[in-house]
Amino acid sequence: MPNPLVQPLRTDDPDRVGPFVLLGRLGGGGMGTVYLARSAGGRVVALKTVHEHLAREPEFRMRFRLEAEAARTIGTLHGATVVDADTQTVVPWLATEYVLGPSLTEAVRAYGPLAEPAVRALGARLAVALAGIHGAGLVHRDLKPSNVLITTDGPRVIDFGIARALGARRLTRSGQTVGTPAYMSPEQATGRDHEPPGDVFALGGVLVFAATGRSPFPGEEAADVLYRIRYGEPGLGAVPKGLLPTVSRCLAKAPEDRPRPEELAEAWGGGAADSEPDGFASLLPGPLLADIGRRAAGPWELRPPRRSARSWPPPPVGPPGGKSPGPSRRRLLLAGGGGLLALGAGGGVWAAVRSGDGERPRSAQPSRAPGMAPAPLWTYRGGAEATVVAVSEGVVVVAVGDEEEQRSVIGLDAGTGAVRWRQREHVVLAPAGAGLVARTQREYPLDNTLLSLSPRTGELRSFRGALGKLTVQDNDLVAVDEGAVYVSGQAKGRSRAIAAYTTGSGTRKWAAEVRAPDAVKSAVVTGGLLVCGMTHDVAAFGRDDGTVRWRRTVDDSLGGIDLHPRSVAAGRLHIGGNDVCTVDLTTGKVLWRFGAGPDPYNGGLTYFGVPAVHDGVVYATALVGHTVETQSNNVIALRASDGKLLWQYPLHTMAKTSPPVFFHDGVLFHDTGKVPQPLLAVDLRTHRPPWTFRSGLPDDHRPALDMNEGRTALVLADGRLHVSCGAAVVTVPATR
Structure with a gap:
């Protein structure tokens, strides 16, 4: 039987971290502690904490922030879903789903090596996971048996503590190695950049362990192991012959000689066990399946011993002389049982979040000094003017170019800032298109048409039917929804019209005349209505049939009426x-x-x-x-x-008067239009800025492409503020 999964909380462990109540300890490692915790709604999570003194180190804090972003990016299919995180506090933490399965290390040590079909299925699924990780612009850099969890649905890859975005700067000093020696690649062992082929090398080692119970490069001392990785041959004598050719290719010394993850998935059958009645589970040994079953029931049966209840006195004002006593701290030992969420080996020492005697347990508090803005999560610097337009499917859609009629579009990964794609054709994103609709930039305006833009890939596609033939010289996109686009254009004579087209077939659903000389400047879709702002009037049309529901004169300004969904x-x-x-x-x-x-x-x-x-x-x-x-x-x-x-x-x-302000976590965020200080935050309780954000970018006084919009743009999505400032895009947490 494996060691008990959950260890009791220690007397100096906190009662809760963030919104989660702690139930017990799952494990620990070189940099901290993982707890089993429960949310107010009853969800059980694995909660990883960071020692306060390590969090003060900018490099370490950046690494933990990247881990949280990488875990969010990989998501449910290949890892543990991120439930919540706070990387800005004194003691940063990350809460992920509680994965019901042992690590590969635990499984093999407790129940023996896996049979060849199981190893083949494991390899296929891990190859698919690596393809997804690399496709998201990341490299794991610490793939090893303890970072692979075995579940009945297949393996999960965890612990992105030393993951790095492709092309991102190194977080280690030149020549320094980061990772677990037995599963490092030759290039990683020499302190060189670890790119996707390095993850493939580690995968080969993981599969050797799964099939034999041993690393391909065993050794007692790290220096000996690293030497064997660089110059020696792997120990593959016990590897099944059916796996040997492909595993050998994974462990090739030269990165260019290793197969791509997609090739591995195909070679190992692409996870063909999914065709079996019980899928991956049908290939696992019975005792291992029973272990997974016990883990499924464990969190709900858990009643960990608790420390004795005691009243917490208020913190002392301080001893004579004005010096405040620091909390007492004991060095933590590695918790047994392996831990559901293994901790990275990126250096440093982990410790539990705890308090000394007579001190109330602290939930994580902001680590920034009063008035200090949150540190940027990432910054993209391009060579041309950039304008954040939208965030969709995990991609920040950005218009780029120094001339209005010579602009194009790029897609940045919302989590890391890495460039996911570049659109080579000159196009202009329609302001009302939510980053999903563009128009061509051809020499003759009569040839310009509307195009559909995929935020995931950057691919441009022509619309079908009448919508695809519609030119945009005299037609403006005013709104989009899930199934239609709404276009304002010229009708007969001097009158104007508003028309609705289906996005799938491109057929026109309806058209309604707007009395001259009004033009529709903007529109919002709400409920069963398309509400249009014109020169002085607002009119509501039936969303499905175009019938006029009402029309009202509301403003006598000359600029026209600007409507927005956040105004409803x-x-x-x-x-x-x-x-x-x-x-x-x-x-x-x-x-x-x-x-x-x-x-x-x-x-x-x-x-x-x-x-x-x-x-x-x-x-x-x-x-x-x-x-x-x-x-x-x-x-x-x-x-x-x-x-x-x-x-x-x-x-x-x-x-700036448009777009309207954003809100998150009790704070109002306003786009100022100024490159050096593009963002204003106002606390809705105190009516004062909780902090002041400065981009660190000088104002080169270049004229804005649109004088009304200035040289900045702001989009709030998933708790992050994406701000464009001149030729840069900066992403910061939307925090108080």
């Missing part, structure tokens, strides 16, 4: 312009106005940006004054029910 909430549409106007979406009735009338905001002469709604409050930028020099600009907060001014925050400089 609780059946109401909030509109900026010469005032802030709120319209009932069912009837078109104006419910309230703010800023104009007999008691104008700041004496009048104010232009209000596109509003955004959050938790019953409407937020907008307010530009007050006759000229740029005399403007006094603010972010204002209005009660959504009646438009009452709740509070405001001064911006001091010229402000």
